[in-house]
Amino acid sequence: MAIEPLTPEQVVKKTVKSDEPTKPTPEPTLSAKRLIGLALLLALMTWAYRAAQVEPQLLWENRDKAVPIITDLLTPSLLTRGEETQQVVVRVEAPCETSTGPVVEAGSGAQITLSSNCLNPGDSLTVSGSGLRPDTGGRLYWQHPNAQGRLRDERFRTDANGNFTVDTDIPQLLEDLGGGETELQTILSWESGRLRASDALTETFHAIIETIFLALMATTLGSLIAIPISFLAARNIMPRTPLGNAVYGLTRTALNITRSVEPLILATIFAIWVSFGPFAGVLALSVSTIANIGKLFSEAAESIDDGPLEAIRSTGGNELEVVWFGVVPQIIPPYLSFMIYYWDINVRMSTIIGFVGGGGIGLALSHWINQTQWNNAATAVWAIVIVVFAMDYISAIVRERLI
């Protein structure tokens, strides 16, 4: 977009509408500057829009994809009953040459009939059953010997007499896998027994506890190391000698550089170094805690009141006594407050670094997401939400009391 420089007079002409000629004119030069600024801002935003490949229409067009995920996320796996199944397996050739009629297979007190014994991908097939458990949901699965998993097919539900009929198509995938004898599994499943925590809930519980303690460990370790470092990075504590200035400058620079390395990258490195697991997460978060809290600590140390230090010095106290009686009581509350704040932050961070091998709830969550087990992922997501919310709330209350 070309920007033509406007003289103050032109700007006035453009801004004053002809139907309101008496309107007070704004400060002319200021308007010109504003117009140019606005144009530049607009150009920048256009560029950003393109660079980010913003395509809002996708949100609506692909809404079908979002619905199941969101539905699952809203219904986390929490409680479960024991599951019982009834299963009948029919072996069929696919692809095959010519059909010789229907196939009947009996098992576990039931009978399954396929409309044809010869299946080619794309053919339609009617599966019917009888003698099954009445009023029960079931599903068809294809199990090919060359495939690791099984292919999910139609869902169905038996009637009051234990019969069902379902139409389906032979999946193209069977041919792609190289043909041969394929199992068509008819599986009914239903809940029975007492309610208990689902496996996902149990695993989430253990993982979130691991996360909280991982974050506590990292915060403690990081803070302990950050305390002496923060003194080196505090202007009022470091003596104004060439050595003091050099140590101050180097510590500040080192903290700034470390702070710009994302914990995610640190976690990747430590996951390779000490292998996957919570310890890698502890190390990554400790390093990032040192860098971040070290700066906060040093600023807290810089903002202490010099008055008490002067008073202790005037009584004849030595430098150690000045630090112990003057500095320490002033920095304990802000230091503790920052530590609690960082515990909270580290719980949040550890959910993310779990994705790259840092252990804790993030590891469980990434596992479930990769397996598209959204109900289970939802359990982890909700656990994170609850814990983060609680920690945020508690840390706010505790910090308020400290200050």
Added chain:
Amino acid sequence: MLEVINVSKVYDDGTRALNNVSFTVEDGEFLVLIGLSGSGKSTMLRCINRLIDPTEGRILYNGQDITNADPRELRQIRRQIGMVFQHFNLVKRSSVLRNVLSGRLGYTNTLSSVLGLWSAEDKQKAMENLRLVGIENKANNRADELSGGQQQRVGIARAMMQEPTLMLADEPVASLDPALADSVMRYFEKLNQERGTSVICSLHVLGLARRYATRIIALKAGEVVYNGDPDLIDDVRFREIYGDEAVEHSLR
């Protein structure tokens, strides 16, 4: 007891806070420093116990050169000189008792004081001094729970723990409600009259200075412009010290 000889102080930024100041203080005097803000009163007081190092000149305390004292000697001298500050300089989050006890730091062993092992004698003395300033019932309160006047009394009790022979007070009533000024000044008067402690106190209200001082030294732009009897400061002298536009408010 105290001789200030040709003391000058130039700060790093080039400000000349004191210019060739000389005066002496006799035992038992109640000396008040007056002058406008920035006239050098605070710097002068801090040069005496070397919270600030003078650039030139010497200060003798009972004949001992403070300006050249090594750290050990300096601590010995400092513990004989109590100091009370405008902003009280208490450790706000520590208890009143701990603040008062910190006045003994010049006498105690570092390790035992850091571990909080105060002698029974020191604790008793702290309670006694708190009783003297009328706040013994606040001993276990946090210092910042007290009112300004009470905090300054804690500051006085802390300085009294040193059993000082000289008490420095830097604008001790300037951040207090004017109505409380007298109640705090009276403790210095009592200390001066009953224990014979010499007092050097900076004030900016001339009325208070006239009431408590046995002698007044006025500073203007780092120089001594008056040194003498409080009653001899008339309107002319007053204008010399505070400038032509100043008017003395009657606080008497």
